[in-house]
Amino acid sequence: MVDKNIYIVQGEIITVVSAIKRNSRWNTHTPLDEEQDPLLNSFSHLKETLNNIKELSDVEPNVFLRPFLEVVRSEDTTGPITGLALTSVNKFLSYGLIDANHEAAAEAIENMADAVTHARFVGTDPASDEVVLMKILQVLRTLLLTPVGAHLTNESVCEIMQSCFRICFEVRLSELLRKSAEHTLVDMVQLLFSRLPQFKEEAKSFVGANMKKLKMRAGGMSESSKWKKQKRSPRPPHHMVRSASGGLEQAPPATLSNNNLTGEILLETRPLTDDINACHATTSITNASFNSMASSMSSPTDSGLDTCSKATSREDLTDLDQSSSVSEGRQVDRAQSASVESIPEVLEDRESVTEQSDSASIHDMDYVNPRGVRFTPQQTQRDGAALIPYSLPCLRELFRFLISLTNPHDRHNTDAMMHMGLQLLTVALEAAHIAPYQSLLGLVKDELCRHLFQLLNVDRMNLCTASIRACFLLFESMRGHLKFQLEMYLKKLMDIITSENMKMPYEMKEMALEALVQLWRIPSFVTELYINHDCDFYCSNLLYCLNTFINFNLMHNAFPVSGQLYTTHLLSLEALLTVIDSTEAHCQAKVLNNTAQQDQSAETNHLVGFVLLTSGQVSSRTGLAFRSIAMNEIELKVKIVFILFLLAEKKEPTKPQRFSSCLPDSQELLDIRNKKKLLNSGTEQFNQKPKKGIQFLQEKGLLSSPMDNNEVAQWLRENPRLDKKQIGEFISDRKHMELLDSFVNTFTFQGLRIDEALRLYLEAFRLPGEAPVIHRLLETFTDTWHKVNGSPFMTNDAGFALAYAVIMLNTDQHNNNVRKQNIPMTVEQFKKNLKGVNGNTDFDQDMLEDIYNAIKNDEIVMPDEQSGLVKENYVWSVLLHRGATSEGVFLHVPAGSYDHDLFTMTWGPTIAALSYVFDKSLDDAIIQKAIAGFRKCAMISAHCGFSDVFDNLIISLCKFTTLSSESAENLPTVFGSNGKAQVAAKTVFHLAHRHGDILREGWKNIMDSMLQLFRAELLPKAMVEVEDFVEPNGKISLQREETPSNRGESAVLSFVNWLTLSGAEQSGLRGPSTENQEAKQAAMLCIKQCDPEKLITESKFLQLESLQELMKALISVTPDEETYDEEDAAFCLEMLLRIVMENRDRVSCVWQTVRDHLCHLCVQATESCFLVERAVVGLIRLAIRLLRREDISSQVLLSLRLLLMMKPHVLARVSREVAYGLHELLKTNAANIHCTDDWFTLFSLIECIGAGIKPPASFQVTSTSPDIDTGAQSDSELSHHHSEVSLDRGYTSDSEVYTEHGKSRMPRSVTDVDVASSGWLVVGKDDLDINKVPASGSKPLLNPLVNQYSLTLGQDMGFHDTKSLIKCVESLSFIVRDAAHVTPENFELCVKAIRVFVEASLNGGYRTHEKKKNHKYDSQKSRVRRKPREKEGASRRAKASSQRPSRSHSDDEEDEGVPASYHTVSLQVSQDLLDLMHTLHTRAASIYSSWAQEQRHLEVAGKKIEADSQTLWTSCWCPLLQGIAWLCCDARRQVRMQALTYLQRALLVHDLQTLDAVEWESCFNKVLFPLLTKLLDNISPADVGGMEETRMRACTLLSKVFLQHLSPLLSLPTFAALWLTILDFMDKYMHAGSSDLLLEAIPESLKNMLLVMDTAGIFHSVDSRTGYSDLWEITWERINCFLPNLREELFKQTVIPQPVELAQLVAPSPPASPPPAQAPSPVPEPKTFSRPMSPQISTPLSHSHMSQSPLILQPLASHLQVGGVPPMSLPIILNPALIEASSPVPLLPAPRPTDLSDTPEVK
DSSP states (O other), rough: OOHHHHHHHHHHHHHHHHHHHHSSSGOOOOHHHHHOHHHHHHHHHHHHHHHHHHHHHGSSSHHHHHHHHHHHHHHSSHHHHHHHHHHHHHHHHHTOOOOTTSSTHHHHHHHHHHHTEEEEEEEBHHHHHHHHHHHHHHHHHHHHHHHGGOOOOOHHHHHHHHHHHHHOOOTSSOOHHHHHHHHHHHHHHHHHTTTGGOOOOOHHHHHHHHHOOOOOSSSSSOSSSSOOOOOOOOOOOOOOOOOOOOOOOOOOOOEEOOTTTSSSHHHHHHOOTTTOSSOOOBBEEEEOOOSSSHHHHHOOOTTOOOOOOOTSSSSHHHHHHHHHHHHHTTTTHHSSSSSOOOOOOOOOHHHHHHHHHHHHHHHOOEEEESSEEEEEEEHHHHOOOOOOOOHHHHHHHHHHHEEEEEEOOTOOOOHHHHHHHHHHHHHHHHHHHOOOOOOHHHIIIIIIIIHHHTTTTSSSSHHHHHHHHHHHHHHHGGGGGHHHHHHHHHHHHHHHHHHOOTTHHHHHHHHHHHHHHHHHTTTTTTHHHIIIIIISTTSSSHHHHHHHHHHHHHHHHHOOOOSOHHHHHHHHHHHHHHHHHHHHHHHHHHHOOOOOHHHHHHHHHHHHHHHHHHHHHSSSHHHHHHHHHHHOOHHHHHHHHHHHHHHSSOOOOOOOOOSSSSSSOHHHHHHHHHHHHHHHHHHHHHHHHHHHHHHHHHHTTSOOSSOOOOHHHHHHOOTTTTTTHHHHHTTTGGHHHHHHHHHHHHHHOOOOHHHHHHHHHHHHHHOSOHHHHHHHHHHOOOOOOOOOTTTOOOOOHHHHHHHHHHHHHHHHHHHHHHHHHHHHOOHHHHHTTTTBBTTTTTOOOHHHHHHHHHHHHHHOTTTTOOHHHHHHHHHHHHHHHHHGGGGOOOOOOOOOTTHHHHHHHHHHHHHHHHHHHHHHOOOOOHHHHHHHHHHHHHHHHHHTTTTHHHHHHHHHHHHTTTTTTTTTTHHHHHHHOHHHHHHHHHHHHHHHHHHHHHHHHHHHHHHHHHHHHHTTTTTTHHHHEEEOOSSSSSSESSOOOSSSSSSOOHHHHHHHHHSSSHHHHHHHHHHHHHHHHHHHHHHHHHHHHHHHHHHHGGGGGGGGGHHHHHHHHHHHHHSSSOOHHHHHHHHHHHHHHHOOOOGGGGGOOOOOHHHHHHHHHHHTTSOHHHHHHHHHHHHHHHHHHHHTTTEEEEEEEEEEEEHHSSSHHHHHHHHHHHHHHHHHHHHHHHGOOOHHHHHHHHHHHHHHIIOOOOOOGGOOOOOTTTOGGGGGSSSOOOHHHHHHHSHHHHHSOOOHHHHHHOOOOTTTSOOOOHHHHTOOOOSSSSHHHHHHOOOOOOOOOOOOOTTTTTOOOOOOOOOOOHHHHHHHHHHHHHHHHHHGGOOTTHHHHHHHHHHHHHHHGGGGGGGGGGGOGGGGGHHHHOOOOOOSSSSSSSHHHHHHHTOOOOOOOSHHHHSSSSEEEEEHHHHHHHHHHHHHHHHEEEEEEHHHHHHHHHHHHTTOOOOOOOOOHHHHHIIHHHEEEEEEEEHOOOOHHHHHHHHHHHHHHHHGGGGGOOOOOOHHHIIIIIIHHHHHHHTTTSSSSTTTTHHHHHHHHHHHHHHHHHHHHHHHTTTTHHHHHHHHHHHHHHHHHHHOOOSHHHHHHHHHHHHHHHHHHHHSSSBBSSSSSSSBOOOHHHHHHTTTTTTHHHHHHOOOOOOOOOSSSHHHHHOOOOOOOOOOOOOOTTOOOOOOOSSSSHHHHSSSOOHHHHHHHHOOOOOOOOOOOTTTTEEEOOOOOOOOHHHHHTTTSOOSBBBOOOOGGOOOOOO
């Protein structure tokens, strides 16, 4: 089967041949002509060949292509025929008929390229000709873009590109064709540069040898005036033009010259002759070549490629001028011709045509086309030399050509050409990563960047735009190689934006700003700018300047009145936000990367990004793509392999010298920036006065002192900011000769010609004008140059003379002043001047000629001397030079590396700009963008821990909320109608919720805003309602509602007020308008969305430092004297308390702050008010919540002592809150209170607020100065008062009265007068005197000692609140009734408290019910405000003063008439107290025994608990009995009787049987005798009968107790005194009553006692002569005073019977120790007995008596003087020593051991 491709070729042959035959030339054809015509002949040969093969691949591609290509090359074919041939060739390419792998494919492709680029045809009309040109473009495009195009050689590719350029730039061609050429070029450039990674940089020698001749013409493309000998193609032309004379000659070409054209139309004219059947003209678009072969093949650089194609060189300009003149001279001839437009090849001159008839010469010659591309003849290729496919050289040449098109200083480059060049360069940069190719990079660094920057100065928008786009691509991918170019570019952009030039269009500024924004968006661009420029000693602070500049541009450009921002504003904002966006994204990523896998992937990403950037193998675009890849395992492995590959390919990244590593830390960068500031200061000073600058740097330690010449020389060389003139003067100074040597040694002169070295040398400083100085500088230079170059001249002087001559030549050639006066020196003159100077010989003449040409063509520019293009060239060369040194190293860093540093630098301008935009703009989108910026700044500052930034941000936003600037009355309306303020408020609260951790100072502003919201009543109800103990619903509102009107205001007054109001005021009173209501609703909705309460609830998650700042902010709102607003302070206090409760897990960290604040509020208060009330309640609420926490509970309880430190009248006003609060506290936390100190605090509080007693003196703050800082007294200091006191209860045992008295003094709160007037009996005169002298070193006692022989505690009772008392009793009841709450730590305190309440509730507590008008809690006073802050506050204060009164806790309301309910309640209280005392009394023994057992079990160290009877009596039974006994003295009969019943039950309880004689004696002295004494008073005048009954029951109780415990009492040494006291009371009670009740009851009781005693033999004495003891005599002597007949009645005969069980009854008791010599301190002054003492008794007892053995009682010689004492108001307290002294015989038994605890209790 025949290959289908053969049929395709055959079909195309038929088409082309048919067309040729149809042509008019073939109308009269003959067969012979057809055979002889080479075109038809070749087609017929091809047909035969195709008929003999089966596969097209059996023949070489050249075979079937050649006939078609010959048609294309032929000059004699018309356009349509050439077009058909081109179509066929295109089809062969498109169908893939040419096998790219065929060995002859390369040759075929090369032939095809050559034929198409040199296509010829006879023109017909412009439209038809353009069709052919279009087909040429199509074939060239297909050829290059199909796979076989890879076989093209470098020369062919250049030819193809050049052909397309010619069409593109020919202005006389149609727009469509030119645009098609443009698009073709774009596709070709894209393909070529996308293949760049496949090519490798070739060895320099190879490139130099093989590619010298490859040259595309840059600059103007007009034809040259000189024609070269050229070989057109491998095949000689067959169709020549014949002249009339029959000789072959070239028609004189007439050219149409237009310097702006790249291609020119050549018209050939031929005279008509008979020999010519048809007249035809051939036209050609040509490309001008260089003047000479040398210029077209300019000397290659080291790489073999021309890296410096400057169209401004003089040769080029001369060439262009000449070509213009030739064109003008030929215009006359052209006018006479018939012109036909046609195409691409310039005809050879006549000589070359003639030579081409010789085939040998054809093959021997190289062909150089007008574009300077040289072709090797095909014969040579066929002989075996393979064609080399195109590679890097053609790309480099194309790149160079494109760059040359962008040169704005080349006058032949039109705008269209420059734009085209920029467009194609953009494509090239987009398609390839050029940086790895040094030959291309060299072009980029120098010419490309320079041309692009120059284009920024032109005023044509399209060129500027294209230039900026190309710059972006350069710096996006190659900024690592363009450090200083980048700096210049950014400065140029800033110049454009800030330009004051009126001609500068606004759009240009926009575009430049947009370019900045686009650069900013490149990942890590800003970071690298910071690292490489701001942190480089000798670069500008680019990032800082740009930020400041953008900010300035945003805020200082005229802002539109409409609020609609200009585009420049928006772009500036976007630029600022770009940095913030990227930084925030990095922060977010770090926050999200928490798991191990994420950390691993992040690390890999980081590494990939770093490697990609530093390797230079892949552009950062690719790097970005990699970083965005999802990280599954496979991809991770791929990435790692890729990284390893890159690392293997590339060396370590270069590190700048100033850094210690490739990723320096922030501190290192900070040090560099600080050093840079100093260097800049030193530079400025050096530029004014060099010595001063050097000295400054030495002082700062940046230069050595003394001066190190090498160091200074290096600094002078590397610092580009130094003034060159100052450098010249400084180094040329005679004093600095050594420095000059060092300076010259910093240059590398080796291998440089003397003029090149001198050029380098003189660019470093400004050569001074004085001859001696120049001499010195040049001498040092030539010595060094001569030395390092191996002394090329005969002497150093020769070098010096030559150097001087070079400077003179430079001046001669380029100084305008010299040129005006003299003709510039010629090379011959220059050589002549130097004749014989080289050691009497001549210098090398070629060298001198080279020097001359170099200086003539390129001036040695003296710094600071030139301007314009010359200066620009100099500045650029300096820039390139710097870039080639180590200074040019550009460090790539991973994105996000230095976000911390960047944000530190940029946050200030950014927040200022955001604030500005937010403030000025009215566009919602812009406002939202600004808010987004604020939020991102907040996120970054939170992530980096920049509290100052976050504070600044919050403060800025708070200003926009209007919350702090508006008055409370207007706030709802203003805020509700201001959308921007609402957005700001939402943002503030959102940021505070989200990043509160980082807030510090900003809390103050937020709290101020909260306070304003509170004042304006915009806060949610939950925030203004707080806990309360007294209110029934447990809540109280901080915003107290207005009362309708004052009750005292009459209707008339109301009417008058209404009349006096103005209309406006009346309308205001009618209520807010609908708009205002809507605004308020909107405001409340906004605040609800802000969720301010979350600040409190979420505070538990705040960092401690932030929490402390928040609390400080709340405390700081506490009103001072001038701005006193109680409600504000109360609101802040409540917020503070709620925050503390939310943070109870770490409350110990903030407790001291809160406690001090509460102390300030409570203790400093001089009058009670709402704020004080809230502070008190708050303190207790805190205690309730915090007591469960073991670590803080003791501190919290100690802090409750603040309440005891309050002024008593203030505390009294809040007693009800405290009472209810303490009840709640005990109910919830009693089990959490373990320490005696804590219980002491609680019971002291309960007593103070419930019973109205004064707080312990040690808690009272005494201060003369009003501003004492009570907050300084810490909890530990408070507890110190109590912890030093070993006795925790408020009373002491009898024995303690004796032992403690000697070592303690009475506090000054109880004065001598108090003691004297208190009605207590002091037995022993010296007591008061001793008390007056303080004992040195004694510990202060917390409470004054209590008189134990009184039923009362002697407390100073103040007024108390009834409800408080009842609640306190409830609290006591709660503790007592639950056995778990009664502990050794609180038992005695509990007992004391009960006794206090017994006293307070005696007679129903009615003594407190006096009118207390002076203490009335006035609601208006509680709301007093001193100086109003502003006028707007007046109405609110007026409202406040009429608000509901703070609760008054006095009983004023109930005092108006004594209410029955009060007494009912009091009765219940007394009964409750009785019950409590009885409960404790009965359970005491079991409680104590269980404690003792538990302590033994736990082996707890410390105070030992004993359960013996003595402890029980002292601690429990005695105080409780005294308490019950005191209630027996109540004026209310019911209470009295009930109390007596309880007392009787308590005294006769079984547990008390264990008491010994001393305790029972104490019972009489401390309980029964004081009770009987009190009952003698007229307690209840209205209830005479009741009192009689009470007294009778009391006497009976006395008798029963005496008889029941007679046996132990007999053992007492003071039994006689006790008995006589009982008789004394019987006497008094006989005469106390008005009825017969006592007269009958007392004798009966007395009879019983006497009979029992007699029966027991107590009155009997064996030794006495009468048989009766002395006691018998004393007894009857006393009884006879009031019952003289009783003895007769009871004992009719005085017979002494045998004593009954005397041994049992009078068993010896344990020995007792002698009593102390002095009475206890609180005993009052002694009262003298009314009867005179007998002489025997009055003598004091000597100590010897105390040690005698006990004696039987003997009859007394005289009566004991105790009877007949008038009734006393207090019980008689007798000293045992006195009793003993009044007896003629000692009454004491043998002494007991002197143990303090066993000391007798009765004196």
